[in-house]
Amino acid sequence: MAELTTPTRNWLQRLIRRGRTVIPVVRLHGVIAAEQRQGRLNIATVEPLLQRAFAIKSAPVVAIIVNSPGGSPVQSRLISKRIRDLADAHQKPVLVFVEDAAASGGYFIAVAGDEIIVDPSSIVGSIGVIMAGFGFVGALEKLGVERRVHTAGISKSTLDPFLPEKSSDVDRIKQFELDIHQVFIEHVKAGRAGRLKAADEVLFTGEWWTGLRGVELGLADAVGDLYSTLQERYGTDLDLKYIAPKRGWFGLPRLGFSAAGLTQDIAATVEDRAIWARLGL
Numbered sequence: 001m002a003e004l005t006t007p008t009r010n011w012l013q014r015l016i017r018r019g020r021t022v023i024p025v026v027r028l029h030g031v032i033a034a035e036q037r038q039g040r041l042n043i044a045t046v047e048p049l050l051q052r053a054f055a056i057k058s059a060p061v062v063a064i065i066v067n068s069p070g071g072s073p074v075q076s077r078l079i080s081k082r083i084r085d086l087a088d089a090h091q092k093p094v095l096v097f098v099e100d101a102a103a104s105g106g107y108f109i110a111v112a113g114d115e116i117i118v119d120p121s122s123i124v125g126s127i128g129v130i131m132a133g134f135g136f137v138g139a140l141e142k143l144g145v146e147r148r149v150h151t152a153g154i155s156k157s158t159l160d161p162f163l164p165e166k167s168s169d170v171d172r173i174k175q176f177e178l179d180i181h182q183v184f185i186e187h188v189k190a191g192r193a194g195r196l197k198a199a200d201e202v203l204f205t206g207e208w209w210t211g212l213r214g215v216e217l218g219l220a221d222a223v224g225d226l227y228s229t230l231q232e233r234y235g236t237d238l239d240l241k242y243i244a245p246k247r248g249w250f251g252l253p254r255l256g257f258s259a260a261g262l263t264q265d266i267a268a269t270v271e272d273r274a275i276w277a278r279l280g281l
Contacts, residue, residue, distance in 0.1 A: 020239040023230055024053035025063045027242065031272045032071030032079070032105040039272065041068060041109075043078040045245065053243045054086040060234060062087070063226060064113060065097045069275045070104025070126065073180050077187070083112035084191075097226045098122040101279055103208050107219070108184060111191035116220040117229055118211030123279050124219050127184055128206025129177040136161050192218060208279065 026049050030039045053062050064083065070076070087094045096102070096113030103126035110116050110124075118124060140147050140162060151157050158169045185204050189196065196203060197218035214220040222229075230238055 020237045021234045022056060022059050022239045022241055023061060023063055023234065024056050024059050024241045024243050025065065025226070026050060026053050027065040027067075027244075028079075028109065029065070029067040029099075031275050032068055032075045032109075034072055034075055035268065037268055040071075040268070041079065042072070042075045043082060046079050047082060049243045049245065050082055050086055054090045054092060056241065059092065059241075061093050061095055061230075063095050063097060063230065063240075065099060065226065066102045066106055066110045067099040068103070068106030068109065069101050069279050070106050070108075071275065073105060073108070073129070073184070076105030076108040077183070080109045080112040080187070083109070087112075087114070095229070097224075097229070098124060098211065098220070101276075103279055104128070108187060111188055115222070117222050117224045118214055118220045119225065120210065120212045120223050122211035122214070122220075123208050124211060124214035125203070125217075126206055126208040126279075127181075127188060127204045129181045129184070130206070131173060131177060134161050135165065137164050188219075195221070 026046075028041055028046060030041050032041045034042050036042070036044060053059075083094060086092075093115075094113045096110045096116045098110060098116065098118040099122065101123040102110040102116070102118075103123050107124055107126065116124075147162055149157055149160065149163070155169070155172065157163055158172065181204070185200070188203070195218045197216065203217060203219070209217065209219070211220060211223060215223060226240075230240070
């Protein structure tokens with residue numbers, strides 16, 4: 001039997017799927033960071049996926065799976081805003097399904113959805129800002145190493161791990177965090193307007209909750225899963241179209257490779273695991 005050509009195969013697939021409800025599904029998994037590497041979420045990697053999902057005119061809804069412990073507040077806002085802009089432009093509702101976690105920046109993204117649907121044991125919330133580092137004051141002296149630092153600008157050495165922490169630096173960092181926190185708070189209040197069921201003093205402390213508790217607090221809308229929810233709302237004859245990154249030769253992701261890059265990937269993996277570990281995952 002002769003092998004079908006690609007055009008014929010595509011035509012047969014469209015014929016078989018005719019009459020079925022097509023729903024694009026975009027899976028957003030990983031730590032949110034500007035770095036262009038596999039397993040990281042940022043506007044550059046997510047934008048093409050969103051464009052393809054919202055371009056499917058026949059789809060009655062776009063489903064987005066979120067599984068992220070957070071990361072960059074800037075990239076989180078850019079991704080969330082892009083989801084909302086595309087939803088408004090194409091006049092399509094967005095259903096966000098939370099897997100293990102939509103925490104911190106992950107929750108920032110989830111708020112872009114018209115509805116947030118969680119697993120009972122999902123982790124949601126963590127609406128706060130954190131900066132962390134290490135202090136090695138005195139370490140170089142014990143090693144017999146002299147470190148020389150010259151700056152133009154009295155605050156240029158802020159957070160230098162080999163210098164004593166200054167109260168003025170801490171005050172500025174706290175204000176920096178408060179500014180970002182306020183952006184987060186306003187985003188949640190706007191995206192969840194009329195649905196939040198607790199006071200600011202409860203919701204915006206940086207605490208995180210289970211999916212069940214998140215529904216009670218108004219941070220999420222319902223408990224459910226992707227398949228059951230979509231079948232209940234759009235019928236059982238569904239064609240879920242998963243929107244994945246385009247792949248290069250041999251089915252491998254389009255990524256470069258080098259020894260230095262491998263070292264950086266290992267360091268990034270350790271960093272990502274540390275961020276997930278904050279949630280016990």
